[in-house]
Structures are given as C-alpha cells and as structure tokens.
Amino acid sequence: MERLDSGSAVPPHLRGAIVALGNFDGFHLGHQAVAGRAVEWAKAEGRPAIIATFDPHPVRHFFPNLPPFRLTTLDQRQRIFGEAGADAMLVFHFDDKLAATSAEAFVQSLIDDYHAAGVVTGTDFTFGKGRGGNVGLLTQKGQSLGLRTEAVEPVLLDGEIVSSSRIREALQTGDCATAAQFMTRPFAVEGMVQHGDKVGSDIGYPTANIDMGKYLRPAYGIYAIRGCLPGGRIVDGVANLGIRPMFEPPKELLEPYFFDFSEDLYGQTVEIEFIQYLRPEAKFDSIEELTAQIARDCEHARQILAATPRLP
Incomplete structure (x- = not known):
C-alpha cells in the first residue's frame, strides 16, 4: 500500500x-x-x-x-x-x-x-x-x-461509545482486554531493540530493550506479551514496563523476555503486543527473590498465552 x-x-x-x-x-x-x-x-x-x-x-x-x-x-x-x-x-x-x-x-x-x-x-x-x-x-x-x-x-x-480516549484510559489502568476489544487487536508497541545494561542476561532472563518513544504509557508493571519479530515470526513472552525499581539509576524501558528464544535482535525492529497485565512493578530484598518472582511471572504468562488465540 x-x-x-x-x-x-x-x-x-x-x-x-x-x-x-x-x-x-x-x-x-x-x-x-x-x-x-x-x-x-x-x-x-x-x-x-x-x-x-x-x-x-x-x-x-x-x-x-x-x-x-x-x-x-x-x-x-x-x-x-x-x-x-x-x-x-x-x-x-x-x-x-x-x-x-x-x-x-x-x-x-x-x-x-x-x-x-x-x-x-x-x-x-x-x-x-x-x-x-x-x-x-x-x-x-x-x-x-x-x-x-x-x-x-x-x-x-456494550452501550459505551468506542473512542481513543477510552482506550487510553483502559491501558493506563492495565486493562488490556478492553483496549483489545475496542481496537479488535492488542495494543502494540513497535521499536528497535537496543543494548541495555545486561541485567536480564546476568540473572538468566535476557530482554530485548525497547524505548517507548511517543507511545502512551500503559500502567507500569509486568505483562504477558507476544512479540512479532522481523519476518513475521510470533513469539510469546513476559515484559516489564517501567523504571526497574531494583536497579540504579531508574530508567524507563519496555523489556520483553521471549520464551525459549536466544537469538540476537539488536538493531532490529520488533512489535510487542500487550496481552494481559500481571502485576505492578516491585522492589525485592534480593536478586534471588526477584528471579523467583520472574519465574512465577513466566509461568503465569505461559498459562494466559496458551489460552489466548493468536490473531491471523
């Protein structure tokens, strides 16, 4: 087109x-x-x-x-x-x-x-x-x-006028379902994968860091997500959107971690679909507590995504 x-x-x-x-x-x-x-x-x-x-x-x-x-x-x-x-x-x-x-x-x-x-x-x-x-x-x-x-x-x-402002309100409260219902597709952020601080890699969960740019900021927290990679391949995962309260200095990023995936995406453009909000960002007492929670988040996201059909 x-x-x-x-x-x-x-x-x-x-x-x-x-x-x-x-x-x-x-x-x-x-x-x-x-x-x-x-x-x-x-x-x-x-x-x-x-x-x-x-x-x-x-x-x-x-x-x-x-x-x-x-x-x-x-x-x-x-x-x-x-x-x-x-x-x-x-x-x-x-x-x-x-x-x-x-x-x-x-x-x-x-x-x-x-x-x-x-x-x-x-x-x-x-x-x-x-x-x-x-x-x-x-x-x-x-x-x-x-x-x-x-x-x-x-x-x-459902008796409500569909509008962009209503979609924004939904996303800012973590209500991905309403946004997706109004748009007939999930809210999705597209951006280039950039080098980060390697924190995710150090704890066993390497992420594809993306700057949110001019996009609306949905509620900060952890999400079940789907990623569309170059060439159209779809992968499931979990992402943190926020300022990473466990690490200094605070830095706003969208950090998706893709399940069963180890390829290099630096410099490539990916699109991240927000499927469901899991929990707010949190600061833990130790890295061990953080990694244990990430493991639980991944399992939760896998269950959600397994029950969520992919769009054609």
Whole structure:
C-alpha cells in the first residue's frame, strides 16, 4: 500500500478516490466503520480508497508538552489501513500552516490538491482553523463543489461509545482486554531493540530493550506479551514496563523476555503486543527473590498465552 504525503502530488492512479478522513490513532471499531464505508463505496464505483490521517496528532501540535498519548505509529497505521482494504494512506502534516487553514479552504483543497471524489468521516469529525468545520459544513461546501460526503455514527459496544480516549484510559489502568476489544487487536508497541545494561542476561532472563518513544504509557508493571519479530515470526513472552525499581539509576524501558528464544535482535525492529497485565512493578530484598518472582511471572504468562488465540 502506498503512503502519500500532504506536500506531494497525488499520482494519477489514485485520483478520484473515496477518502476516509480522521485522526485514526488506534484505528478502533469506530474508525474501522468509517474506513470500511469508504472502502465499500470505492469498490462499488471502481475507485481507489484512501485513508487519511494527521501527523503529528493535532492535540500534540497545540499542546506539545502533553505526556505521550500515541496508540500507533504511522508505520503501524499503514499496515493496518492496508489490511482494511485501502489502496493508500494520506498523511496530512499538521503544522502551523494547516492549523491556520480555514474549514472552507480545507474542503476546497480536498478537491483541488487531492482530487477526492467523496469523503467519509465520523459524525463528530471537526476540522479547519479553530475546529470551525464539522460534518454539516463539509456536506454543504462539498455539495457546492461536487464533493460527495457521508458521515458514520459512533460505534457502541456494550452501550459505551468506542473512542481513543477510552482506550487510553483502559491501558493506563492495565486493562488490556478492553483496549483489545475496542481496537479488535492488542495494543502494540513497535521499536528497535537496543543494548541495555545486561541485567536480564546476568540473572538468566535476557530482554530485548525497547524505548517507548511517543507511545502512551500503559500502567507500569509486568505483562504477558507476544512479540512479532522481523519476518513475521510470533513469539510469546513476559515484559516489564517501567523504571526497574531494583536497579540504579531508574530508567524507563519496555523489556520483553521471549520464551525459549536466544537469538540476537539488536538493531532490529520488533512489535510487542500487550496481552494481559500481571502485576505492578516491585522492589525485592534480593536478586534471588526477584528471579523467583520472574519465574512465577513466566509461568503465569505461559498459562494466559496458551489460552489466548493468536490473531491471523
């Protein structure tokens, strides 16, 4: 699947597309409904389907000092959008220029610059300077310009609106199950394996250390996890996310330990799926107590993962 940047020309074969428009961080059930309608519409008319997103998130642009809250990277979104049936991902770079663009001018740009034939959004979608545009304006302006529009209602699950904010709340309390239910997949962190202090290796549990970067921080603690390695191989394991209270100095890391695995992953990119929260971080009186607890954590994680089907 192709990735288009908002500063580049749309190639001829992707013009006249039906565009799903939103932030789509997390790409949860509500986002999937919007994108699914765009893909369905595009197929019905023999048009390309494009899913558009914004980077950085508009909230990050206006409030740069907020704690990390990202649920997916652009690379993850590109893969997920492709699996959803899109032909391309369009990335709007959210900068001062875009922030100052009026809602009317943005709609005009969808036609003039991106050659969209139709746009699908959620009913709560807002856009343009000062969030001055909404679905009503998009429809009205679109009609005058020949741009067709559709809006998809929010998705409810057990009477609750599915939203990225609700997913973040769940993860921050260690509730991986709710996050996975809303996203239809586990929350996953992708990053390059870096060299660490070799503490895990010294105690018999070598870890693949990953910097959390701009991802949301789920609750610190121990998790049953799955890792997707280069080439698509899936491995089970357990991970510590936090500041390692047994060791000095405190250092925030995601440290997955993969079961029955001894290969060198340094410098390679892996993706870690958070399957279930096991316990908070803790400081033990000795390394022996720590290793005994890790062994119990591994056994607990193995039991959980054995009962948790892997996604296709």
